[in-house]
Amino acid sequence: MDAQEKFENFIRKKGLKNTSERKRVIEAVKSLKGHFDTEKLYSAVKRLNKNVSRASVYRTVPLLAAAGVVHESMHKDGRTMYEYSSDYHHHDHMLCIKCGRIIEFEESGIEGLQEKVCRKHRFKMTGHGLVIKGICDKCV
Amino acid sequence: MDAQEKFENFIRKKGLKNTSERKRVIEAVKSLKGHFDTEKLYSAVKRLNKNVSRASVYRTVPLLAAAGVVHESMHKDGRTMYEYSSDYHHHDHMLCIKCGRIIEFEESGIEGLQEKVCRKHRFKMTGHGLVIKGICDKCV
């Protein structure tokens, strides 16, 4: 499903309004490759000559996350990083403390053990994030 | 090893100075139970009638982390949370999105799989953090 369409469904279900500003923010999201924070998204909006205020960009991001158009991926330098993927499926991240490179990985064994731990604590998981910090092979 | 002693060794190795302000910050760390951010630590310093400026408290925290006196545990509301433990051993966290409760857990299977993934990517892990978000048993 297309991002605009996905967001439209969400908006309708919530009784919100599908404004041109929100559409323009989604265009900017699509133009970005990789991981980004809200400030970077705001820059992308301006770069595309879309006129959306900083306030509205900041207000739109949580909606995009709730709609599943973007995914909160990790924290870097105290900022929440997001990522867009048309066909998202879950993964975790390694973060190189020297060059800042982000490596994505999947490990179903870890996912399974997380669920086991949650059952043990009667904890209803809604999301999780694993970040491994260290030094990547290019920085040794 | 005591926290003061541990920090002293670190300070000496780095050629820094063991000031009374730094000692007072460590006293404040010891007075805190559980997880805290830097602002909360600064409050604790004041509560103990220790006179250390905000700037120095903020400057000291990264040193404490580097010395292993405190451990960076997770991000909550965009803030880095730390924790002190005289006999620290690694654990991960569940965070209840309703009440804010933090549950600690250990799962050696996950630790092992992380190492496996790192070997696969030739990544030299220096640290990691897993946060599971969801709803705790008291909030169902």
Add this chain to the structure above:
DNA sequence: TCGTTAATTGAGATTGAGTATCAATATTAC
């Protein structure tokens, strides 16, 4: 103990990401 050197401190200014305000405007349902 004294003096030299470099690290550290603190008060206050500054930065900057993120939020609040509120009148003007746009969207939706009917």
Add this chain to the structure above:
DNA sequence: GTAATATTGATACTCAATCTCAATTAACGA
């Protein structure tokens, strides 16, 4: 089209975190 309501944007504001720099202090060797 109209009414009801959500949204926008310019701007002011908040507040954690950092920077500045003169004054202070720890460390160390003579």
